[in-house]
Amino acid sequence: MMLKRLALSMMILAAGPARADPLLPDGRTVLPPPPAPHSAAQAEDQEVFDRTRRLVGSARWAMAREDAELAPARLLADFSCAAGMTLEPARLPALTGLIARLQPQLEARITEEKQFWKRQRPFVDTDRPICTDDSAHLRDSPAYPSGHTTHGWIVAGILAELMPDRATDILHRGRAFGESRIVCGVHWKSDVQAGWLNGAAMFAALQADPGFQADMAAAGHEIAALRAHPATPDPERCAVEARVAAQPIE
Numbered sequence: 001m002m003l004k005r006l007a008l009s010m011m012i013l014a015a016g017p018a019r020a021d022p023l024l025p026d027g028r029t030v031l032p033p034p035p036a037p038h039s040a041a042q043a044e045d046q047e048v049f050d051r052t053r054r055l056v057g058s059a060r061w062a063m064a065r066e067d068a069e070l071a072p073a074r075l076l077a078d079f080s081c082a083a084g085m086t087l088e089p090a091r092l093p094a095l096t097g098l099i100a101r102l103q104p105q106l107e108a109r110i111t112e113e114k115q116f117w118k119r120q121r122p123f124v125d126t127d128r129p130i131c132t133d134d135s136a137h138l139r140d141s142p143a144y145p146s147g148h149t150t151h152g153w154i155v156a157g158i159l160a161e162l163m164p165d166r167a168t169d170i171l172h173r174g175r176a177f178g179e180s181r182i183v184c185g186v187h188w189k190s191d192v193q194a195g196w197l198n199g200a201a202m203f204a205a206l207q208a209d210p211g212f213q214a215d216m217a218a219a220g221h222e223i224a225a226l227r228a229h230p231a232t233p234d235p236e237r238c239a240v241e242a243r244v245a246a247q248p249i250e
Contacts (some may be wrong), residue, residue, distance in 0.1 A: 067180035081238035085230035094218035147194025149178035
């Protein structure tokens with residue numbers, strides 16, 4: 001996972017520093033501030049973090065580990081059960097390219113937001129376990145809002161628009177994708193809630209972009225072709241995913 005993250009970072013650096021697209025809503029204004037220290041909301045965040053440490057080694061923990069990877073191919077795999085078919089990047093180049101092109105712009109905006117609030121992640125200065133092995137990178141990255149959740153909710157929105165008959169399952173998976181960051185121990189519950197709002201706001205604004213509209217049209221043709229001759233995801237994996245995604249994280 002670290003090698004994949006490093007390769008993605010090197011690709012972004014080679015392309016030059018990404019700048020936040022002015023079209024994307026600025027979460028520093030849109031989002032509420034994170035809970036204040038010693039507030040009731042912060043106490044609730046701490047309780048949820050403490051309770052979810054009991055999930056270490058469980059099937060839900062394994063799902064959180066898988067959800068920690070943001071590569072487009074990995075995201076499509078994460079949503080394949082919800083889509084009812086294997087989302088194969090080789091058969092979905094326009095969709096895969098759309099997700100890949102959005103990521104640097106989204107990350108630029110999310111980084112602005114994180115640096116504005118500079119909220120410490122829940123595992124920092126503790127010995128509590130987290131589900132990913134890049135703790136050194138995360139330790140220096142602020143928590144609020146959750147970038148993974150923002151990315152995941154936008155991907156869920158894209159797929160739900162392309163497959164409206166699967167929207168309920170896809171959006172449920174998008175919710176669980178964000179909750180994986182709580183299970184993982186790298187985000188507070190309120191970080192994830194802000195990520196859902198952040199993703200929804202950004203996805204709404206993207207609808208007005210002609211380039212995004214063209215990409216969605218191309219992706220729609222690909223999805224239609226794939227649905228005509230789909231590959232079926234592993235039923236056992238999908239059954240496990242459905243069971244653990246239904247677990248309440250509270």
